[in-house]
Amino acid sequence: MRTTDDSYLHKGLRKQLVETIRQKGITDERVLEAILNLPRHFFMDSAFDKIAYEDRAFPIGEGQTISQPYTVAYQTQLLELKPFEKVLEIGTGSAYQACVLAEMGVQVYTIERQKKLFDNNKQFAYLKKYPRLKFFYGDSYAGLPTYGPFDKVIVTAAAPYIPPKLVEQLKTGGLMVIPVGDGKVQRMLRLTKQADGSATEELYDNFSFVPMLGGKNS
Numbered sequence: 001m002r003t004t005d006d007s008y009l010h011k012g013l014r015k016q017l018v019e020t021i022r023q024k025g026i027t028d029e030r031v032l033e034a035i036l037n038l039p040r041h042f043f044m045d046s047a048f049d050k051i052a053y054e055d056r057a058f059p060i061g062e063g064q065t066i067s068q069p070y071t072v073a074y075q076t077q078l079l080e081l082k083p084f085e086k087v088l089e090i091g092t093g094s095a096y097q098a099c100v101l102a103e104m105g106v107q108v109y110t111i112e113r114q115k116k117l118f119d120n121n122k123q124f125a126y127l128k129k130y131p132r133l134k135f136f137y138g139d140s141y142a143g144l145p146t147y148g149p150f151d152k153v154i155v156t157a158a159a160p161y162i163p164p165k166l167v168e169q170l171k172t173g174g175l176m177v178i179p180v181g182d183g184k185v186q187r188m189l190r191l192t193k194q195a196d197g198s199a200t201e202e203l204y205d206n207f208s209f210v211p212m213l214g215g216k217n218s
């Protein structure tokens with residue numbers, strides 16, 4: 001069951017969450033504003049209503065999670081978004097991260113490999129607020145060749161390696177933010193696509209994501 005009521009209490013908790021994330025080092029005001037605007041408690045079961053604004057991940061079914069707000073903010077900040085850019089997201093999950101991106105005025109294409117999570121979002125009325133946000137069911141290792149190339153790619157599951165097809169689908173000068181590692185902890189990387197097709201890497205902090213799995217799951 002989902003809640004559709006955004007109360008003053010929720011709004012107050014959201015303000016506190018934004019301050020917590022700011023103190024942890026997020027400085028992009030547009031990212032903070034998107035988090036302030038989005039009713040995160042709508043994106044999970046109403047059982048989590050009272051704790052939805054704690055800075056932590058929560059289960060969303062199928063063994064998956066809605067990412068921690070700090071992590072969402074961290075990845076989004078690294079994307080250095082500009083309005084109207086085309087952004088590919090790997091791992092739709094709850095669609096919270098996708099809506100943070102949509103709030104920032106970019107065109108989002110998001111892929112989920114779990115059919116049940118993909119179907120859940122079809123019935124999620126709040127998402128109608130973002131008509132330019134497009135949902136796909138499939139395996140993200142292949143990306144979305146017919147919709148690319150993309151200005152930015154964000155991977156929200158732990159990738160054991162950098163999927164070459166996703167690098168291919170980046171524009172020259174485009175950025176990909178991806179947690180890489182096959183253990184419990186992954187290193188956040190930011191890749192910049194070069195004119196010769198290769199990508200340079202910058203290393204950021206360690207995080208812990210659910211794994212990016214191959215194939216679709218019906």
Ligand code: SAH
Binds near residue numbers: 065093098111211212
């Ligand atoms: N961005 C999400 C985080 C979800 S957790 C949010 O804001 O809630 C990561 C998601 O990636 C899970 O839903 C998982 O099913 C999905 N996933 C894992 N491997 C994938 C793949 N190869 N292709 C597409 N989605 C994948």
